[in-house]
Every structure is written in structure tokens, then in C-alpha cells.
Amino acid sequence: xxxxxxxxxxESSCDETAFSLYNIETEEVLFSLIHSQINxxxxxxxxxxxxxxHYHYHLIYPLLLDFLLQSQKTLSEISYFAATNGPGLPGxxxxxxxxxxxxxxxxxxxxxxxxxxxxHIYAPFLNNKNIPFPHLCLSVSGGHTSVYMxxxxxxxxxxxxxRDDAAGECFDKIAKLLNLPYPGGKYIEALANNKELKNIRKxxxxxxxxxxxSFSGLKTAVLYDIINSGYYNSIEKKIKIxxxxxxxxxxxVSVQYVIxxxxxxxxxxxxxxxxxxxxxxxxxGVACNGLLQKEIxxxxxxxxxxxxxxxxxxxxxxADMIAFVAAKKIQANRDxxxxxxxxxxx
Ligand code: KG4
Ligand code: ZN
Numbered sequence: 001x002x003x004x005x006x007x008x009x010x011e012s013s014c015d016e017t018a019f020s021l022y023n024i025e026t027e028e029v030l031f032s033l034i035h036s037q038i039n040x041x042x043x044x045x046x047x048x049x050x051x052x053x054h055y056h057y058h059l060i061y062p063l064l065l066d067f068l069l070q071s072q073k074t075l076s077e078i079s080y081f082a083a084t085n086g087p088g089l090p091g092x093x094x095x096x097x098x099x100x101x102x103x104x105x106x107x108x109x110x111x112x113x114x115x116x117x118x119x120h121i122y123a124p125f126l127n128n129k130n131i132p133f134p135h136l137c138l139s140v141s142g143g144h145t146s147v148y149m150x151x152x153x154x155x156x157x158x159x160x161x162x163r164d165d166a167a168g169e170c171f172d173k174i175a176k177l178l179n180l181p182y183p184g185g186k187y188i189e190a191l192a193n194n195k196e197l198k199n200i201r202k203x204x205x206x207x208x209x210x211x212x213x214s215f216s217g218l219k220t221a222v223l224y225d226i227i228n229s230g231y232y233n234s235i236e237k238k239i240k241i242x243x244x245x246x247x248x249x250x251x252x253v254s255v256q257y258v259i260x261x262x263x264x265x266x267x268x269x270x271x272x273x274x275x276x277x278x279x280x281x282x283x284x285g286v287a288c289n290g291l292l293q294k295e296i297x298x299x300x301x302x303x304x305x306x307x308x309x310x311x312x313x314x315x316x317x318x319a320d321m322i323a324f325v326a327a328k329k330i331q332a333n334r335d336x337x338x339x340x341x342x343x344x345x346x
Contacts, residue, residue, distance in 0.1 A: 031071035
């Protein structure tokens with residue numbers, strides 16, 4: 001294999017330290033590794049930024065050694081290096097970014113900083129090679145909830161975003177109230193799945209005329225529901241441990257239903273304004289949610305639009321999506337015959 005085509009990317013914006021080895025010519029992930037800190041943060045009910053940075057710092061070098069051993073590559077065989085440059089937790093980002101930039105600088109190879117949200121937008125391409133342009137992308141994660149018009153590779157615009165909390169953040173905050181582990185979305189889904197109750201707790205859907213949505217009210221609605229039902233432990237600031245499971249399940253079902261309805265409204269608002277789109281993609285950690293995938297794919301089918309889901313392993317934070325975007329940038333720069341100076345594109 002021509003080693004000029006090898007790219008190594010790192011992602012460290014939150015609580016995952018991930019590496020990806022990517023072939024720019026064949027456009028395929030050759031090897032990928034994700035180390036999650038979930039077992040450290042779940043006890044705290046969420047990610048503590050300084051703790052996340054501390055673990056990235058201690059793990060990143062041994063993880064890279066392990067990665068190289070498993071992929072049977074050496075750093076000198078790799079021609080390009082990339083790292084997430086934001087948005088995310090500053091301390092966590094800094095570890096991955098400076099680590100990878102240092103390696104690139106030492107080897108005198110090109111280095112690219114890649115936006116994390118751009119990574120999520122193009123992650124659906126990792127398991128669907130032929131998504132047509134233009135398409136709408138619903139990107140739903142723990143930090144962001146937005147709809148984008150994606151015109152081409154490296155060309156997109158944000159059409160709308162949540163007014164306050166992200167959908168994943170809302171799942172996580174409500175899960176914490178319900179005494180469920182972090183990350184909450186997965187545990188709420190596990191409780192809610194296969195229950196036909198829908199919005200039995202009657203939480204209202206908060207959507208605005210300009211298409212934007214707001215999730216912060218839902219957390220407050222759940223809090224007052226727990227208080228009014230007599231299940232709130234005001235000292236621990238969460239649900240009492242002897243709360244009947246049936247109540248917790250009802251809350252989980254209703255929360256999942258309302259969040260998914262709001263996301264469906266959100267995407268439908270922009271679909272109506274974009275008659276020329278050729279598809280809808282769904283990406284980000286919350287896109288792991290089976291009911292959300294079903295809702296958006298049924299909505300797309302109803303409007304005769306192709307729907308492209310993202311494989312679970314590419315929904316949550318990973319370095320493959322960072323490598324994919326970096327590779328597109330390298331290809332574009334090669335086409336324009338740009339040169340590299342001091343390890344960075346000129
Ligand atoms: O994309 P991601 O890994 O990290 C960010 O960039 O934020 O997304 C993490 C978010 C968390 O808030 C988590 O609760 C949510 O994705 N999530 C889910 C599910 N799995 C993860 N939300 C709903 N249903 C799921 N199955
Ligand atoms: Zn993310």
C-alpha cells in the first residue's frame with residue numbers, strides 16, 4: 001500500500017479518546033479504536049471536565065501505542081495527522097489536539113484541525129457512500145441539536161438550532177433526576193422501549209414559530225411532575241429510591257416520546273422550506289435512539305424523501321468521522337495543488 005495515503009485522526013472533545021487510521025485513496029477506515037470514560041463519569045451523573053482531561057492525558061499515549069500495535073503500523077508510515085479542534089471541553093480538546101499536532105510537527109507531516117460538528121454532519125457517509133446533495137442533516141448529540149443544509153462535502157449551513165439545552169443533554173438531565181446512570185438517553189430508551197404508553201404523563205411539546213425548539217422546559221416539567229406525585233427527595237435532588245418502577249417507566253416513555261416529537265417537528269419545519277433536498281440524514285449520539293430513527297424514517301417516507309441513518313458506532317463520538325472530513329480536506333487541497341508549510345496547509 002502507498003503510505004502517502006495514510007491518515008491518523010484523534011477525537012478527544014468529551015469523554016472518549018478515539019483514534020482512526022484512514023486510507024485517503026480508497027476512502028476506508030482501516031483501523032479504529034475508542035476508549036470511553038463512561039464507567040468513570042457514570043458515578044457522577046455526568047462528565048466532570050477536569051476529570052475527563054486528566055484521563056485523556058494519562059490514556060492517550062498508551063492508547064496510541066496499543067493502536068499502532070494492533071494496526072501493525074508505525075508513525076513514520078503515516079503521512080497526515082488530524083485532531084478535533086472544537087467545540088468541546090477545552091481541557092479534553094487540548095490534550096488530543098496538542099498531542100497529535102506535536103507528532104505531526106516532529107515528523108514534519110501535515111496536520112489538520114477538524115471541527116467536531118462537521119465530523120457528525122458527514123458521519124452518515126461512513127456507512128452510506130452515496131448520499132446525494134443537497135440534503136438536510138438532523139444532528140442530535142449531548143452538546144448540540146441542529147438542522148443543516150448540506151450542499152456538498154465541506155459545504156453546509158446551519159438552518160436552526162435548539163434555543164437552550166441539546167436533546168441529549170435533556171435526556172441526561174432527566175435520567176439523573178430519575179436516578180438512572182450517565183449517559184441517560186440509552187437508559188431512558190431501555191426503559192421506554194416496547195411500551196405503547198406514549199405521552200402518558202402529558203408533557204407539552206415546546207416548539208416555536210421560527211422552527212426552533214426548546215428542551216429546558218421539559219426537564220422542569222418532569223421535576224414538577226415528580227414533586228407533585230410525592231416522589232421527590234429534596235435533599236438528594238432526585239427521585240426517591242422507593243418510587244414505583246411503573247412511575248419511572250411512564251416518565252421515561254413520555255420523555256422519549258416528547259423529545260422525538262419535537263425533533264420530528266424541527267426537521268419537518270426545514271423540509272417544508274427546502275423543496276429541492278434529495279435526502280435526510282440523522283446523526284449524533286441521540287441518533288442511536290431506535291424510536292427516533294423510526295420516526296424520522298417514516299416521516300421521510302411519507303414525504304417521498306430518502307432517509308439515511310448512521311450506524312450506531314458512528315453516531316456517538318468517534319475518530320472515524322474526524323478522519324473522513326480531514327481526508328476530504330486533503331483531497332480538496334490536492335486538487336487545488338496547495339502546498340504544506342510547517343505541517344499546516346497554506
Ligand atoms: O454525539 P455524542 O456521543 O457526544 C456529543 O457530541 O455530545 O452524544 C452523546 C449523547 C448523550 O447525551 C446520550 O444521552 C445520547 O447521546 N444518547 C442517546 C442514546 N444513546 C446515546 N439518546 C437517546 N437514545 C439513545 N439510545
Ligand atoms: Zn459529538
